[in-house]
Amino acid sequence: MPKEKKYANLEFIMHPKSVAIVGASDNADKIGHIIMHNYIDEGYPGRIYPINIKSTGTIMGRKAYKSVLDVKAKIDLAVIAVPAEIVPAVLDECGKAGVKSAVVISGGFAEVGNVALQDELVRVAKKYAMPVIGPNCLGVMDPRSRVDTLFLPTFKIDKPSIGGVSFVSQSGAVGSSVLDMINSEGFGLARFISYGNAAVVDEVDILNYLMRDKETKVIIFYIEGAKRGKEFIEIAKKITKIKPVVIIKGGITEAGAGAAHSHTAALTGSAGAYEAVFRQFGFSIANDLKDLLNFAKVFETQPLTTGNRVAIITNGGGTGVLATDALYKNGLTLATLSKESEEELKKTMPSIVNVRLPLDLAGDADDKRFSEALSVMEKDENVDALIVIALFQTPGADSKLAASLIQFGTTMKKPMVVISMGGSYTQAHRTMMESSGVPVYSSPNEAADSLAALIDYSKYRKGIV
Amino acid sequence: MPKEKKYANLEFIMHPKSVAIVGASDNADKIGHIIMHNYIDEGYPGRIYPINIKSTGTIMGRKAYKSVLDVKAKIDLAVIAVPAEIVPAVLDECGKAGVKSAVVISGGFAEVGNVALQDELVRVAKKYAMPVIGPNCLGVMDPRSRVDTLFLPTFKIDKPSIGGVSFVSQSGAVGSSVLDMINSEGFGLARFISYGNAAVVDEVDILNYLMRDKETKVIIFYIEGAKRGKEFIEIAKKITKIKPVVIIKGGITEAGAGAAHSHTAALTGSAGAYEAVFRQFGFSIANDLKDLLNFAKVFETQPLTTGNRVAIITNGGGTGVLATDALYKNGLTLATLSKESEEELKKTMPSIVNVRLPLDLAGDADDKRFSEALSVMEKDENVDALIVIALFQTPGADSKLAASLIQFGTTMKKPMVVISMGGSYTQAHRTMMESSGVPVYSSPNEAADSLAALIDYSKYRKGIV
Numbered sequence: 016m017p018k019e020k021k022y023a024n025l026e027f028i029m030h031p032k033s034v035a036i037v038g039a040s041d042n043a044d045k046i047g048h049i050i051m052h053n054y055i056d057e058g059y060p061g062r063i064y065p066i067n068i069k070s071t072g073t074i075m076g077r078k079a080y081k082s083v084l085d086v087k088a089k090i091d092l093a094v095i096a097v098p099a100e101i102v103p104a105v106l107d108e109c110g111k112a113g114v115k116s117a118v119v120i121s122g123g124f125a126e127v128g129n130v131a132l133q134d135e136l137v138r139v140a141k142k143y144a145m146p147v148i149g150p151n152c153l154g155v156m157d158p159r160s161r162v163d164t165l166f167l168p169t170f171k172i173d174k175p176s177i178g179g180v181s182f183v184s185q186s187g188a189v190g191s192s193v194l195d196m197i198n199s200e201g202f203g204l205a206r207f208i209s210y211g212n213a214a215v216v217d218e219v220d221i222l223n224y225l226m227r228d229k230e231t232k233v234i235i236f237y238i239e240g241a242k243r244g245k246e247f248i249e250i251a252k253k254i255t256k257i258k259p260v261v262i263i264k265g266g267i268t269e270a271g272a273g274a275a276h277s278h279t280a281a282l283t284g285s286a287g288a289y290e291a292v293f294r295q296f297g298f299s300i301a302n303d304l305k306d307l308l309n310f311a312k313v314f315e316t317q318p319l320t321t322g323n324r325v326a327i328i329t330n331g332g333g334t335g336v337l338a339t340d341a342l343y344k345n346g347l348t349l350a351t352l353s354k355e356s357e358e359e360l361k362k363t364m365p366s367i368v369n370v371r372l373p374l375d376l377a378g379d380a381d382d383k384r385f386s387e388a389l390s391v392m393e394k395d396e397n398v399d400a401l402i403v404i405a406l407f408q409t410p411g412a413d414s415k416l417a418a419s420l421i422q423f424g425t426t427m428k429k430p431m432v433v434i435s436m437g438g439s440y441t442q443a444h445r446t447m448m449e450s451s452g453v454p455v456y457s458s459p460n461e462a463a464d465s466l467a468a469l470i471d472y473s474k475y476r477k478g479i480v
Numbered sequence: 481m482p483k484e485k486k487y488a489n490l491e492f493i494m495h496p497k498s499v500a501i502v503g504a505s506d507n508a509d510k511i512g513h514i515i516m517h518n519y520i521d522e523g524y525p526g527r528i529y530p531i532n533i534k535s536t537g538t539i540m541g542r543k544a545y546k547s548v549l550d551v552k553a554k555i556d557l558a559v560i561a562v563p564a565e566i567v568p569a570v571l572d573e574c575g576k577a578g579v580k581s582a583v584v585i586s587g588g589f590a591e592v593g594n595v596a597l598q599d600e601l602v603r604v605a606k607k608y609a610m611p612v613i614g615p616n617c618l619g620v621m622d623p624r625s626r627v628d629t630l631f632l633p634t635f636k637i638d639k640p641s642i643g644g645v646s647f648v649s650q651s652g653a654v655g656s657s658v659l660d661m662i663n664s665e666g667f668g669l670a671r672f673i674s675y676g677n678a679a680v681v682d683e684v685d686i687l688n689y690l691m692r693d694k695e696t697k698v699i700i701f702y703i704e705g706a707k708r709g710k711e712f713i714e715i716a717k718k719i720t721k722i723k724p725v726v727i728i729k730g731g732i733t734e735a736g737a738g739a740a741h742s743h744t745a746a747l748t749g750s751a752g753a754y755e756a757v758f759r760q761f762g763f764s765i766a767n768d769l770k771d772l773l774n775f776a777k778v779f780e781t782q783p784l785t786t787g788n789r790v791a792i793i794t795n796g797g798g799t800g801v802l803a804t805d806a807l808y809k810n811g812l813t814l815a816t817l818s819k820e821s822e823e824e825l826k827k828t829m830p831s832i833v834n835v836r837l838p839l840d841l842a843g844d845a846d847d848k849r850f851s852e853a854l855s856v857m858e859k860d861e862n863v864d865a866l867i868v869i870a871l872f873q874t875p876g877a878d879s880k881l882a883a884s885l886i887q888f889g890t891t892m893k894k895p896m897v898v899i900s901m902g903g904s905y906t907q908a909h910r911t912m913m914e915s916s917g918v919p920v921y922s923s924p925n926e927a928a929d930s931l932a933a934l935i936d937y938s939k940y941r942k943g944i945v
Contacts, residue, residue: 173903188796195902271805331653340736438638
């Protein structure tokens with residue numbers, strides 16, 4: 016099956032004009048029921064064909080079919096949620112019926128030792144040159160096309176809004192829990208792809224698709240192992256020249272690799288080999304799932320910069336100290352203000368403010384004092400990037416401050432990240448800022464790590480590293 | 481001033497029967513107003529004396545005095561929030577009036593170069609052998625005695641509930657923002673002490689007090705520098721034999737140390753020297769403010785263990801892989817189940833569950849399957865501690881699962897931590913578990929780091945390291 020064909024056909028998976036749900040059911044406990052419910056509930060605009068071999072009339076109020084062969088209309092995507100042993104036969108019917116693509120939700124293949132059954136699935140897919148995601152996966156979600164093959168109760172997941180971050184996960188569990196956190200992190204989703212055993216469509220195909228996908232600005236990726244090493248390196252070389260890829264590899268220790276093998280039958284290879292490839296080709300390496308979310312925010316919203324001289328502005332001295340430490344731990348440095356900046360700050364700041372970085376605006380700083388400091392930093396050519404610590408517990412910090420930070424954080428030509436730590440009052444202001452495109456972090460380390468990821472990637476793109 | 485006297489008198493700061501608020505005002509913008517409001521609002525049961533040199537009658541409806549000398553009644557604590565230059569004179573009046581202790585909120589001393597003024601403050605405190613916290617601090621909060629000298633608007637901070645964790649912070653900003661996060665982390669506060677410039681009462685005195693304090697089970701500590709190195713080492717030696725101390729030092733890089741000096745005029749010393757002392761005497765070193773909260777939770781609720789063989793139970797394979805990696809990064813190991821455990825699990829688990837660690841209970845696991853696995857791990861002598869990954873996005877995970885985890889997590893004789901990542905449905909279940917004494921983390925690394933801190937400390941206590 017030629018690579019281009021696979022790539023082209025992923026379009027049918029993400030943007031199908033018609034969907035057959037094989038295993039659809041009126042029984043609310045069945046996976047096919049939940050998936051069909053999602054399509055209806057989310058207002059999927061295409062045709063939906065419920066398929067169930069036992070069906071006699073309608074399923075969920077729609078005309079049902081015993082087989083895709085009975086539909087007699089174009090089907091772009093078949094979502095298959097039936098017992099593993101009959102999946103190859105169902106897929107063969109899909110091929111005969113001219114179905115363009117499939118997502119196999121069902122588990123019970125290589126991951127539990129049924130390698131022969133998985134081989135049979137692959138054989139059928141190849142016979143019809145059909146792109147198949149799975150088996151043993153959650154499938155795909157696309158908030159624009161309202162495709163959603165996830166068989167999870169909708170009330171259990173905070174649906175992400177529409178955005179520019181695509182999330183690829185070999186693991187369904189990592190996929191669903193990270194997906195569920197996206198909304199509270201304030202950025203939006205382009206595509207979600209949980210690809211499980213990667214029997215047909217694999218990492219390489221997905222990256223190839225997302226590289227060319229205009230809606231995808233940033234990719235975050237949980238991977239356990241790549242089957243086609245050479246092709247993976249080829250696509251890795253290309254993709255990071257176009258958009259950032261934040262990656263976390265499961266199984267980087269020997270014990271973890273063993274666990275990964277029994278999870279998705281992944282050939283995990285040596286951790287060192289993967290990390291070397293990731294670094295060489297400009298992937299941003301996440302050390303924790305939280306990094307996926309933290310890095311995604313800064314990449315989606317902030318401009319690139321190859322400079323590493325960072326200004327820290329704070330209304331809390333101790334947090335400024337910790338942020339300074341966090342900068343240096345990440346190989347970044349504190350900027351030194353120009354003479355002009357110092358002069359200007361001396362004019363506008365009250366006498367208690369010591370005009371040096373980290374700039375401690377003092378506990379009574381309000382939005383005006385922050386804005387004055389920010390406009391100085393914006394102009395200062397010695398400053399490449401900014402960390403603004405805005406603690407909302409202090410009397411002067413309120414929604415006007417959030418508004419000022421939004422103004423600077425969305426218009427400056429330098430990257431800016433915000434640190435705001437706290438409870439419900441702070442969370443309300445974080446939400447304001449994040450929904451407007453300013454990345455906010457709840458610890459000095461997370462902010463500095465994320466800014467460093469942005470700067471490292473910028474240098475890779477410019478060929479500096 | 482003898483050390484014991486200082487220690488004894490911190491009682492008057494934390495549990496005063498009467499409080500004079502110097503700088504009290506009817507003007508709601510004044511710090512003295514906010515502090516007095518806190519005392520009234522929180523139902524402080526002792527006597528409150530508003531003091532203001534300009535006062536003519538009442539302040540906030542209570543009889544006001546021009547000076548503490550006019551009160552003619554016992555005053556246990558004076559909270560002083562007046563301009564820096566008159567603080568020494570006010571403190572002298574307190575001494576003359578027999579006030580037992582003071583908290584000086586006012587800034588404008590050594591931290592802005594006014595060393596002479598701070599020396600004068602110290603001279604007065606010594607003259608009356610009066611324990612003084614501050615200057616340049618937020619002061620203290622004690623949810624039991626309802627003492628609260630924080631001058632922050634109450635609606636901006638989620639007040640912590642009563643608990644066993646005491647939080648000490650040299651920095652007011654770090655203090656208020658971490659304090660504000662305690663509530664959502666699900667543990668309760670014993671004492672909060674923000675001590676600023678440490679002119680009189682310092683780190684050593686505070687640790688001395690908290691070491692003997694029965695309500696304090698765990699101490700979390702933000703420090704920029706200790707003035708009395710020798711005494712600090714003495715108390716460090718003693719305190720960690722009695723209770724865990726989680727510490728984060730601001731200014732561990734050269735640039736950070738410079739920032740710390742201009743913040744609280746701290747003599748920060750070399751980072752290496754501090755870290756050596758911390759490690760030698762069994763402090764748990766936090767690398768990020770989040771670690772303070774994460775470690776506090778496990779120390780407050782879970783039993784100690786010197787074994788490092790950890791069982792991982794999960795309803796999501798990928799997260800189990802990442803947790804395994806995180807264990808080994810922390811020097812812990814995956815346990816190997818006993819033959820008996822394997823046999824028992826084979827009997828009770830469905831055939832899709834592979835009976836080895838990490839134990840993947842599969843995406844359809846419910847509370848019963850988790851409970852069966854947990855009761856096996858509880859008995860298995862090859863298992864020292866547990867990480868339970870409970871992803872609430874899956875169909876089988878609901879409040880019954882939370883209840884089962886609460887049962888095991890609060891009765892087992894082995895430490896157990898839970899990983900639950902997600903949005904609002906997950907957060908609701910996290911709250912259930914945390915408010916019942918089960919520590920829950922939102923990433924594999926945070927869970928493993930925290931469990932490792934507990935095990936490292938256990939080894940220190942048993943003299944193993």
